[in-house]
Amino acid sequence: MSGVNDNHDSRLSYEENDNEPKSRGTAQAYLFAFDFDHTIINLNSDYEFPNLIDTPLPESISDRNKEVSFIEYMNSVFRFLHSQNASIADLREFIRKLEPTKGMVSLLTSLVRYKQSQGDSIKLLVISDSNDLTISEWLKAQIIDRLPSTPTQFPFDVITNTSIIHETEGLLQVKGYEHQTSCRTCPSNLCKGSALKKYTDLHGPFTRTFYVGDGFNDICPTLNLSSQCFVFPRINYYMYKWLQKDDNKKRLKANIVFWDDANVIHNTIRSHVVEFK
Numbered sequence: 001m002s003g004v005n006d007n008h009d010s011r012l013s014y015e016e017n018d019n020e021p022k023s024r025g026t027a028q029a030y031l032f033a034f035d036f037d038h039t040i041i042n043l044n045s046d047y048e049f050p051n052l053i054d055t056p057l058p059e060s061i062s063d064r065n066k067e068v069s070f071i072e073y074m075n076s077v078f079r080f081l082h083s084q085n086a087s088i089a090d091l092r093e094f095i096r097k098l099e100p101t102k103g104m105v106s107l108l109t110s111l112v113r114y115k116q117s118q119g120d121s122i123k124l125l126v127i128s129d130s131n132d133l134t135i136s137e138w139l140k141a142q143i144i145d146r147l148p149s150t151p152t153q154f155p156f157d158v159i160t161n162t163s164i165i166h167e168t169e170g171l172l173q174v175k176g177y178e179h180q181t182s183c184r185t186c187p188s189n190l191c192k193g194s195a196l197k198k199y200t201d202l203h204g205p206f207t208r209t210f211y212v213g214d215g216f217n218d219i220c221p222t223l224n225l226s227s228q229c230f231v232f233p234r235i236n237y238y239m240y241k242w243l244q245k246d247d248n249k250k251r252l253k254a255n256i257v258f259w260d261d262a263n264v265i266h267n268t269i270r271s272h273v274v275e276f277k
């Protein structure tokens with residue numbers, strides 16, 4: 001992907017003609033994309049991990065947050081937790097209990113059922129600056145394990161930083177999803193705009209994309225979405241505030257629906273996707 005600004009100016013969108021979204025034959029293909037922290041779960045998992053133990057983070061680590069990349073900072077947090085005898089099993093248990101946003105479990109469960117009934121034309125994607133251990137552990141505990149029967153395939157695709165579990169020591173470390181320099185608005189370890197475009201090129205085209213997020217790094221992927229698509233910024237978070245400026249709002253062609261209860265997202269999808277309950 002070239003510089004993100006060039007990309008927006010030349011409108012390299014997935015659907016060249018907004019009025020006639022491409023689809024596979026008569027089947028409708030939909031992409032449901034979700035950020036994780038502050039979107040699927042209420043808080044930010046990365047900032048919650050230190051609460052796993054009673055000992056507060058030493059200043060030598062908390063101060064590093066301002067000096068080093070976020071990935072390096074999190075790796076020092078995980079090393080500290082490890083030094084305080086928090087095991088990978090403790091981390092997993094902690095992740096499983098992270099509180100979802102209101103209405104989110106019901107929405108994700110309905111989307112999984114919808115995918116099971118419709119097949120591969122429906123894609124569920126989590127695209128996040130967290131890590132794959134956190135996301136897959138949470139989805140498994142809060143969504144998959146609560147279904148009446150276990151799906152044969154994990155229904156979510158996940159684009160995020162890679163977690164590396166050092167088994168013998170029981171230490172978790174995280175490696176950036178990529179190292180990119182072409183998008184100046186996204187962090188170097190993940191440009192969600194470029195990642196979403198690659199995903200759509202590979203698995204699409206989609207009749208509509210629905211994108212749910214909250215943060216500054218959720219803006220880049222939504223700038224290329226067409227007028228057929230929907231963007232759901234969480235009320236009172238960064239993207240919501242950014243969209244209060246008309247000049248910013250004009251940069252999106254997609255429909256914008258603000259939410260603080262995922263039931264709002266659920267109802268919007270119901271009225272635009274046939275047979276989705």
Ligand SMILES: [Mg+2]
Nearest residue numbers: 035037038215
């Ligand atoms: Mg977020």
Ligand SMILES: [Zn+2]
Nearest residue numbers: 183186191220
């Ligand atoms: Zn970007």
